[in-house]
Amino acid sequence: MHPVLALSATQQAACIRHGKFSSAELVRLHLDRIAHVNPALNAVVELLAARALADARAADAALARGAATGPLHGVPFSIKDSLELAGTVCTAGTLGRRTAPASAADATLVSRLRAAGAIPIAKTNLPDLLFAFETDNLLFGRTNNPYDLARTPGGSSGGEAALIAACGSPMGLGSDCAGSVRLPAAFCGIATIKPTSHRLPRTGHFPPSGGWIEALWQIGPMSRRVEDLVLMMRLLAGGDGADPTASDMPFAPLPETGLRDLRIAFYTGNGLVSTSQDVAAVVSAAAESLTSQVARVHEDRPACLAAAYDLEMKLLGADGGDALRAYLSELGSTRAHPLLTAWLDKLEPYRTDLAGFQNYWAEWDRYRAEIQSFFARYDAVVCPVYPQAALPHGVSTVEENFRGFSHTMAYNLAGLPGAVVRCGETPAGLPLAVQVVAPAWREDIALAVAARLEQDFGGWKPAPR
Numbered sequence: 001m002h003p004v005l006a007l008s009a010t011q012q013a014a015c016i017r018h019g020k021f022s023s024a025e026l027v028r029l030h031l032d033r034i035a036h037v038n039p040a041l042n043a044v045v046e047l048l049a050a051r052a053l054a055d056a057r058a059a060d061a062a063l064a065r066g067a068a069t070g071p072l073h074g075v076p077f078s079i080k081d082s083l084e085l086a087g088t089v090c091t092a093g094t095l096g097r098r099t100a101p102a103s104a105a106d107a108t109l110v111s112r113l114r115a116a117g118a119i120p121i122a123k124t125n126l127p128d129l130l131f132a133f134e135t136d137n138l139l140f141g142r143t144n145n146p147y148d149l150a151r152t153p154g155g156s157s158g159g160e161a162a163l164i165a166a167c168g169s170p171m172g173l174g175s176d177c178a179g180s181v182r183l184p185a186a187f188c189g190i191a192t193i194k195p196t197s198h199r200l201p202r203t204g205h206f207p208p209s210g211g212w213i214e215a216l217w218q219i220g221p222m223s224r225r226v227e228d229l230v231l232m233m234r235l236l237a238g239g240d241g242a243d244p245t246a247s248d249m250p251f252a253p254l255p256e257t258g259l260r261d262l263r264i265a266f267y268t269g270n271g272l273v274s275t276s277q278d279v280a281a282v283v284s285a286a287a288e289s290l291t292s293q294v295a296r297v298h299e300d301r302p303a304c305l306a307a308a309y310d311l312e313m314k315l316l317g318a319d320g321g322d323a324l325r326a327y328l329s330e331l332g333s334t335r336a337h338p339l340l341t342a343w344l345d346k347l348e349p350y351r352t353d354l355a356g357f358q359n360y361w362a363e364w365d366r367y368r369a370e371i372q373s374f375f376a377r378y379d380a381v382v383c384p385v386y387p388q389a390a391l392p393h394g395v396s397t398v399e400e401n402f403r404g405f406s407h408t409m410a411y412n413l414a415g416l417p418g419a420v421v422r423c424g425e426t427p428a429g430l431p432l433a434v435q436v437v438a439p440a441w442r443e444d445i446a447l448a449v450a451a452r453l454e455q456d457f458g459g460w461k462p463a464p465r
Contacts, residue, residue: 107204
């Protein structure tokens with residue numbers, strides 16, 4: 001592998017600006033890398049080779065004539081196939097979208113990266129209608145983890161995570177309703193952040209923005225290095241005038257001196273599922289590494305975390321999954337992947353009537369109030385993303401494994417930003433990551449802590465292939 005492929009997107013952009021290599025050379029290197037790794041990973045569902053090369057040549061010509069350039073000028077990026085890219089079909093991994101019309105326009109966040117000079121190079125795989133913690137569907141098949149092909153890269157942004165980890169793309173966009181950028185980032189050893197609910201516009205995402213589920217779902221940037229997440233948040237934040245739920249809250253990085261005043265909590269278990277020794281050790285080591293760099297570190301957790309799994313399932317499944325089934329039928333998805341079917345089956349026990357749903361909503365309000373009260377005492381929490389390293393294919397819906405996703409569900413429910421960074425590995429070489437959660441709108445804190453942990457523990461490491 002050419003060493004430039006392991007650089008961050010920020011570094012690659014600097015190399016282009018300084019004439020160390022051209023955008024066309026960089027895009028060709030990524031296309032060659034995709035050709036090398038994708039047969040084993042199956043992460044890419046649509047390669048944009050000719051288009052990307054044409055954009056790269058245009059970027060080089062603009063640089064040569066001294067035209068204004070953006071901070072990601074000439075750098076490629078990938079896109080989860082639930083986000084629209086003009087001229088391509090956004091399938092969302094479901095059969096009924098296979099013959100959907102090509103998108104007429106880019107999703108807002110895709111457009112913002114392109115405005116910064118970045119070049120779309122590939123669309124990546126995901127589960128059927130985004131509903132699974134593994135990446136597999138009836139259109140494109142299964143995506144494999146670059147660190148162990150017998151394991152999943154996670155879901156639903158698993159194609160993104162696998163491709164970025166394998167250096168087929170330096171950065172990309174995913175989306176997260178229950179852990180869908182954080183879990184794949186942890187399983188594949190890359191960095192990501194699920195922003196605060198309503199932080200980024202979801203215009204051009206499928207399923208579209210709006211409705212009560214909006215409070216659980218957010219698009220998130222993904223990359224190998226935290227510095228790219230900071231840059232992407234600068235570029236992506238802000239309303240677009242189309243998604244009425246998106247905020248205009250500005251984003252700015254935390255000053256380097258800001259770390260020293262932080263109050264950090266950490267925990268290794270959430271009171272619902274047991275945590276492996278490997279994961280517990282990595283979280284504890286991360287907390288320990290921060291003790292000399294922040295105001296204080298204390299082991300503590302919100303008491304309500306043990307209720308997070310049931311509460312998320314109540315909100316998603318108050319109708320027993322009927323709305324999702326009807327949506328699949330409306331789309332023309334006459335068959336659903338078994339992973340999606342298993343999700344729907346797990347929602348059935350949470351079926352209730354209107355009075356029951358009102359009780360669910362009241363429980364959600366109490367949960368969010370308790371989380372907010374906890375963060376009145378702390379500026380960030382360091383905790384697991386998942387109780388173990390990447391799972392083997394096909395076992396995510398086993399009940400004990402499925403309940404492990406409560407670690408990420410907890411902060412979708414609270415609407416809080418959660419960053420992920422690799423801080424270690426298992427004896428077999430599988431990545432191990434931690435989650436850094438901060439109060440609402442404080443992505444700057446989550447990313448600053450994640451950056452310090454990346455510095456202390458090394459962050460992303462290449463897969464052995």
